[in-house]
Amino acid sequence: MTNDIDVPQVVIASREIAAPAAAIFELIADPARQPEWDGNDNLAEAPVGQRVRDAGAVFSMTLTNGHVRDNTVVEFEEGRRIAWNPSEPGKEPPGHLWRWELEPLDENRTLVTHSYDWTRLTDETRLPRARATTPDKLQASVDRLAEHAEKS
Numbered sequence: 001m002t003n004d005i006d007v008p009q010v011v012i013a014s015r016e017i018a019a020p021a022a023a024i025f026e027l028i029a030d031p032a033r034q035p036e037w038d039g040n041d042n043l044a045e046a047p048v049g050q051r052v053r054d055a056g057a058v059f060s061m062t063l064t065n066g067h068v069r070d071n072t073v074v075e076f077e078e079g080r081r082i083a084w085n086p087s088e089p090g091k092e093p094p095g096h097l098w099r100w101e102l103e104p105l106d107e108n109r110t111l112v113t114h115s116y117d118w119t120r121l122t123d124e125t126r127l128p129r130a131r132a133t134t135p136d137k138l139q140a141s142v143d144r145l146a147e148h149a150e151k152s
Contacts, residue, residue, distance in 0.1 A: 007131050009117065009118050009119045009121075009130075010115060010116070010117045010118075010119060011115065011116045011117075011133055011134060011135050011138055012113060012114070012115045012135065012138065013113070013114050013115075013135050013136075013138035013139035013141070013142050014111060014112060014113035014114065014142065015111075015112060015139075015142050015143070015146065016105065016109055016110070016111050016112075017109070017110050017111075017112050017142075017145070017146040017149050017150065018108060018109055018146075018150050019108065019109075019110060019146075019149035019150050019152065020104070020107060020108055020110065021079050021080065021102040021103075021104040021110040022079050023149055023152055024102055024110055024112060024145065024149045025078070025079045025080070025082075025102055027145060027148055027149060028082055028100045028145070029051055029052045029053075029082055030050070030051045030052075031046035031047075031050045031051075031052070031059040031060075031061055031071070032045075032046045032047065032048045032049075032050065033148075034046060034061070036144075036148060037141060037144035037145040037147070037148050038141055038144070039137055039138065039139070039140025039141030039142070039143065039144050040133065040137050040140070040141065041064060042063055042064055043061055043062075043063060043064065044061075044062045044063055044064045044066075045061075045062050046059065046060060046061045046062065047060065052073050052076065052082060053076075053078075054073070054076050055073050055074060055075060055076040056072070056073060057072075057073045057076075058070050058071065058072050058073070059071050059073070059084075060089070061086075067088070068088075068089055069086040069087065069088065069089075070086070070087055070088070070089050070090075071084040071085070071086045071087075071098075072084055072085050072087065072093060074097070075099065079102065080101065080102050080103075081099070081100065081101045081102070082099070082100050083097055083098060083099035083100070084097070084098055085097055086098070094121055094122055094123035094126055095118070095119075095120035095121040095122045095123070096116065096117065096118040096120070096121045096126070096130060097115075097116070097117040097118075097120075098114075098115075098116055099114070099115045099116075099117065100112070100113070100114055101113045101114075101115075112142055112145065112146070114138045114141055114142050115138070116130075116133050116138060118130040118133075
């Protein structure tokens with residue numbers, strides 16, 4: 001395996017968004033909405049009707065390259081936190097995790113933190129993409145999410 005000592009394997013971005021946590025969470029927990037604000041320009045579409053409601057749920061997403069990913073939700077707290085492990089359909093997740101955490105500051109302001117953790121990534125073919133997932137890409141997602149949430 002390549003030495004990744006100089007590359008952060010947990011990447012984080014956050015910002016305060018002028019919107020209620022519940023409204024922001026709706027944009028994150030509904031996979032059909034995610035391509036609207038994806039800062040990685042990696043998500044093409046997801047079937048409607050997959051709104052996540054608990055850990056253990058699996059939602060499908062089509063990537064911009066045409067590949068489909070099944071995303072197994074491993075952490076869930078309504079309105080506060082959601083995290084999932086993507087994988088190819090029918091395969092075990094290779095070990096990377098996407099997480100969103102929302103901390104209400106008041107009724108109309110929320111601190112949103114987005115992280116990508118690839119410390120357990122075992123598929124070497126995915127390492128170049130993992131290394132390329134930098135804080136600025138996560139920040140782009142948070143910023144686009146803010147634009148959508150603040151318009152609502």
